[in-house]
Amino acid sequence: MGDLFEPYCGGLTGWTRAWDEMFERCPGTTGTLDGGGPLSPRQHYLPLHHALGALSASDVEARCAARDRSFRDQGITFSLSGEERPFPLDLVPRVIPADEWETVRSGVVQRVRALEAFLADIYGPGRIFDDGVVPRRLVQSSPHFHRQAANFSPPNGVRVQVAGIDLVRDAQGRYRVLEDNLRTPSGISYVIENRRAMTHVFPELFGSYRVRAVADYPAHLLAALRAAAPAHAGDGATVAVLTPGVHNSAYFEHSFLARQMGVALVEGRDLVCRQGVVYMRTTSGEERVDVIYRRVDDEYLDPLQFRPGSLLGCPGLLNAARAGNVTLANAVGNGVADDKAIYPRVPDLVRYYLGEEPVLANVDTYVLEDPGQCAHVLEHLDELVLKPVDGSGGYGLVIGPQATDEELSVLAAKVRANPRGWIAQGVVQLSTSPTYTGQAFEPRHIDLRPFAVNDGEKVWVVPGGLTRVALPRGSLVVNSSQGGGSKDTWVLAPTGQARERLAASGRHDYDGTAGRPRPAPVGPVAAGLVGQQQQQQQQQQQGQPRSACDRHPPC
Amino acid sequence: MLSRIAESLYWLGRYVERAEDTARILDVHFHLLLEDRWVDETATGRALLQVMGRPAAPQDGSDALSVTQALAFDTAYAGSIVCSLSAAWDNARGAREAVSTEMWECVNATHEALPRLVEDAGGQMPHAFFRWVKERCAILAGLSESTMSRDDGWKFLVLGRSLERVDMTARLLSARYGDSLGQAGWVTTLRCCSAYESYLRTYQRAVDGSSASEFLVLDRLFPRSLYFSLRAAEACLSEIDPRSGRAGVDDAARRYLGQARAQLEFSSAGDLLADLPGRLAHLQDRCSDAGASISERYFRPAAIVEWSA
Amino acid sequence: MTWRIEVNHVTDYRYERPVVASYNEARVTPLDTPSQSVVDANLAVSPRAEVFAYRDYWGSLVHAFDLHEPHGALVVTSRAVVETGLGLTTGAGADRDGRLPEAASWEDLRSAATEDRFYEFLAPCPLVSPLDFAEVAAAIRAACADPAEAAARAVEWARSQLEYASKSTGVTTTATQAWSGGRGVCQDFTHVTLGVLRAIGVPARYVSGYFYPKPAGTIGAHVVGESHAWVEAWTAGWTAYDPTNLVEVGERHIVVARGRDYSDVAPLRGVYSGPAGSSACVEVVLTRRA
Incomplete structure (x- = not known):
């Protein structure tokens, strides 16, 4: 075991009840870090442990510096108490084997379907009240139950185009749902940018893994938004992302998604509603908007219906949606379903609406x-x-x-x-994962926010998600607004899945033999190309742990 | 394209050009004073502050350092280099999805590095700072050239840049270095526009007021001449306006620029030099009219500032 | 007795300075209920605007419209012809055949099913905090044999607490504020009554509408009326009470909208561009047609 893993070798008091993602006691003991006996990496962490163990502290520092420079130059920052900081990405990825992921995925899909059904019901017929499964009081007393959103359905029935379901792992390693986010869950841009940064900074770590790609999330989101367009829009629906503006803490993400989808990023002042139709002000006049992926909270969205003084939204939006002329995604009023008062009832909702047993338990x-x-x-x-x-x-x-x-x-x-x-x-202990603390890899608590996209036909879960890490020792609070960091989350492709897109290349598998031969490059360019080829080959090699020879980030 | 985004790109173009040209002018000014000890430092400093639109208050110094401080580093003066770069960053951030990632990273990295560079400049050795500013602006120009689609966004960016360039070159010519310094003054003026070498190659003779001003006003090939920049701005406007008619020009901004350009274009060099200040003042007024007209037509400032119940 | 009443309701809204745009919602069209039937209804807006109509969560008919030319005034004219007094006596409490339901007992009201079914009409809402009326509610509750009796008593109590004084309160005055001020208009009488009823445990809702002021309506005569408000209390069926006038709710009452309090049913609300500053002039003319 390399020096940097030293903290895992001894002195691990205080972690006695948590499940560790990378290490387990040798066979026959529990998965937690207490008790005696040596620790060994779990099977799916072996290559990663090997690669990381070969690094010295100065190697890791160099990678950290490259990472920070990359994030800072791109302006990928998070405002924490008014200060812009580079989003803290820990360099040790979290690895989720294919079978484990399948449980997470199916559990998240199930949960989203149940919550969709619940929202459609409570803003419509209210069957669940009449059947006495959920009391009216729980819904009607929620500050997020918006009566303004009642009695009309979105064009394809979808209210939760995007969901973020927060999961934790208990001491036995079982995934449990901590919280649902059905309003404007954020973090997906960090999922994608984390991956990009990791491939730049730590290309050799990807060598022995078939990591599933996350970069096609925006394409899935755009498809889901178009699928939700009003009928009049046909195939050419105009989609826009509505942001509160540059001062919002998630502005980077709003602009990221608009860019990646190739759609306009609008602020409330760019929009105008006339006779129930929404337009954006462009240099060639007003252009009709069909779908608004809005990242403005309900209360600020429409001054006519909610806070009259709000400048972030645009008056008339809700009635335009009611008239079926525009789709607001996610729908207004979703907050009632991710309310913590409804949370304990979600397993009942799964049983009631789907007739299934929940795949993922609550805490x-x-x-x-x-x-x-x-x-x-x-x-x-x-x-x-x-x-x-x-x-x-x-x-x-x-x-x-x-x-x-x-x-x-x-x-x-x-x-x-x-x-x-x-x-x-x-108190859920939350699993731990080795995290670079400036000196060594120490256990830190983590959670996982997978993102689901619902296009009305199927609920797709991006293979990965935002793994958030509580950076202070022993802390259980992972929220980035409270000083949390994040990790790249590697969902492994099932073995034998040959056509799977790989993460590090971001391209389809390429065997390197197709195409015409090229003249050999000369001079300093050649080294870089050789490095790339090495990297591609590494991705095709399965299951062979290899030592890290390239210590210098390619950027 | 969204009006707000078009406006941001237009101003991104203007602010970057402003920062670059100011750095260029200050760099030359500062070193002119070192090289030529007969120059009246105070008078030239005052003249420069005057044409840059920041008349010196009586208590302000107009020695080289004070002028540099005022036009480069003063965070309270909106036209200073640091303020222009900040404003450029603000506009790029607001139009983040319309500029390429490479451009954004360049603007952002410049913004991130700015405080450190200002500190290093320390007032004593501003050349490194000016050089850095010019380089960053050049990188950005190169990145926009090579990574931006030639869509409306590009046209508004170039439009802003061209109009600002007209304005800055006109200001520089208005400083009338030539009046007080004779030939050396005209050399300075040309160098402020990076035009000295081009000039020499074109005229192949020593600098004089008539040919220098002719070059900076009318040269058809030099990218910082008034003529060249006006044509660039006009071209952007006609491409932006898809309905530009078969007969005549119905776009007010294009009319302002076209008329101003024609007045310069069809003047003899002698006439030009005889009434240069008057013509430059007129040109600056027309540019400002054009700016207002562009803003009204394309940026459609939303009249609504607040909602009441 | 069945009346046919024509309502002409004009709201003349003036802005201090012309506004560039405004977005508005009107809730002024009478409802079809077992006790009243809308024969004809229409709404006109000046300056002219296209009107979008929908039913809101409470079942009220909403007319939404927006204006984009500078305007200094907004006039909304609602005209409706309604047949009233279709049910027996109190109308609202009776079903279509005019039968009154069995009166509810205290046990019925306390049941979990009732409490959940009428949660919204028992819980605190923006303008009515039942807790502030707990003391008097307890007294009334103790003195009454059944909820219906308590409801009638609560209405009388509310009437006794307030003096009618026009313009003494505003649209955001809460039940508690009106009660401590001792004065108010129909909206306040209604809010105070709702507070007591809900504190007692009787589900109660706010009704907005019109009231024909003369007991004997001369056919064809134009009578100046007003927007009015009263309550409906649930004691196994909804029974309407008019705490302002202490008259039976019948053919002279026209129901427009129902909700938890005034804020759910405001007749005209909207936002406009520009700084706050506006005044409204409301004119209601009622004409008995038959």
Whole structure:
């Protein structure tokens, strides 16, 4: 084991209950890091462990510097408390074997289908209320239940064009759903840019893996948006991405998606609604818009229906959608379904709408409106995680075991005053993954946000997702707004899947023999070309761990 | 193309050109004073501040360092190099999906590096800074040339750049270095436009006021001459307007530019030099009219600033 | 008794300065209900605009329109002919055959099914906080044998708490504010009544509409009326009460929209470009036609 993995060899107190992604106790022991016995890398991490183990700290530092320069030059930053920082990508990827991914994928698809059905139902007939599966109160008391969105359906019935389902792994390594995001989930641009950066900075790591590509996400999204276009638009629907503007923390992503889809990135002031039709102001007059992938929150989207003072949206949008002249994606009012108060019911929704058992379990959750459960929670605040129903990005979250007595008593008062405003969950340890800390690879907690795209025919899950990592030692809060980082997420192609697109090349498999021979390059250019060929060949070699010989990033 | 994006690209073109030309002018000005100790530093400094649209307040110095400080580094003066580069970055960011990734990375890397470069310049050795600015602008120009589709976005970018170039060259000529410095002044003027060598190759004789101003105003091949830049701007406008008619020109901006260009084009060199200040002032007015007309026609500033219930 | 009433409702909206654009929604067209039938209804907007109509979450007919030429005034004219008083006596409480449902018991109201079914008409909403009326609600509840009796008592109590004073409150005045101020208009009487009813546990909703002010309507005479508001309380069926006038709700009442409070049913709302500053002049003329 290389020096950089030293922390995994000894002194790993405090990680006793978490599942580690890379290491396991030798056969016969549990997957967690406690107990005795030597650690060994799991089968699917062997080549990666080997390659990383061959590096020195200065090698890794050089890669980090290249990575930061690349992110900074591209302006791939995240505003944290008003400061723009390069998005922190950890250089150790997370690897998910094909069979494991299939569970995640099918679970995410199932969940999205159930939540779609739920939204269609509660903004329409309300069957689930009449059948007594979910009380009206849970929905009608949600601040995200927008009555303005009731009684009309999007053209192809899809309300959740894009979903981000947050998953964690418990101590047994089982994936569990932590949270659904059906409004404007962000992070996909980081998934794609992380991959690009990794292929630039660490090309040799890809050598022994068949990593599935993530770069075609924008094409899938565009197809789903076009599929949702109103009938009048035909095949040539005009799609636009609506952003709050350059000062939004996710502006990079908005512009990234617009660019990758080749569509206009508009702000509210670029749009105008006339008689229920939406136009954008262009240099050659007003041009009709058919589908708006909007990254502006519901409350700011349409001053006529929501906050009158909002400048981020455009008055009349919702009625244009109601009239069937434009599609808003994701639909208005989705927040009611990813509300933390609905979360505990999602397994019931899966059973009710799909007649299936959930593939992915929830994290065990207490419903505080139930007086019995509430009393139990109040007695065990110091063992639980309390989350405000309306909070997102980790704001307002209280981790019982890490809170002071004073914080707990303040919390208890808040819970008593407004039980519906909170849910409680057992502390999920979150799995750990080796993460470069500046000196060595140490375990840090991670989660996973896969992204699903629904085009109305099928729900597609991008093979990968955003693995977020809590950078401070022991921290369980992975949100980037709270100082979290991320990892490239490698979903491995099933063995024998020859035509699978590979990640590192971003091209279809190429055997290197097709085409006319080229004159041999001379001079300094040649070295670079040889490097490329090496890389391509490496991708075709299966399962042979090889040492890292190219220490210099190609950029 | 979205009006807002077109506007951003137009201003990206203008601000980058402004930064580049200002760096070019300051670089020459600063070193002129070092090389030629007979130059009246204060008078030239004041004249330069004047034509750059930033008249010196009585308490301001107009020695070389003060002028450099004011026109290059002053973050409170919107026309300074640092402000122009910041404004260029702002506009590129707002039009991120309309510029190529390479261009964006160039603008962004310039913006990222700017504070460090300003610090290094430290007032004492601005040449390195000016050189860096000119290089960054040249890289950007090259990247836009080689990576941008020749769609409307490109045309608005070039339109902004060309109009700014007309304006800057006109300002430079208005500084009338030649009046006080004679031949050396005209050399300086040409060098501010990187035109000195071109001039020599074209005329193959020593610089004089008549031929230098003729070159900078009317040369058909030199890319920074007023004539060349006006033609470039006119060409962009006619390509942007898909409905440009068979007879006459109904686009106000094109009319302004075309008339101004024709007035210069069909003047003799002697007439030109005799009334250069008046003609330049007129030209700058027409450019400003053209800018307003472009803005009104294509950028359609939304009248709506707030919604009330 | 069945009446046929023609309603002419003109809202004249003036902006302090001409605005470049405005987006508006009007909820002024009477509903078809068991107790009233809309014979004819239309809406006109000046300056002229294309109107888009839809039914909102509460079942109200909404007319949406937008204007894009500079305008200093906006006039919305709604004309409708409605047959009223189709049900027996209180109308709204009766079904189509005029039968009144069995009165609900306290147990019926307390059942989980009822509480969930009428959650929105029991829970706090922007302008009505039932908790503020808990004390008086408890007293009324203790004194009454069944919810229907309590509802009638609550209406009387609300009437006794407020003095009618036009223009004393505004469209954003809450039930609690009106109650502590002691004065208000029909909207406030309605909000206060809703607060008490909901605190008692009786589901109750806000009704906006028109009221024909003269008990005996002379056919063909034009009567100046007003937009009006009253409540409907659920005690196994919806029963309407008019806390402002303390009259039976019948053929003189025309229902336009129902919701949790005024903000769900505002007759005309919209946004316009430019700084705030506007005034509205509303004129309602009611004519009994038959």
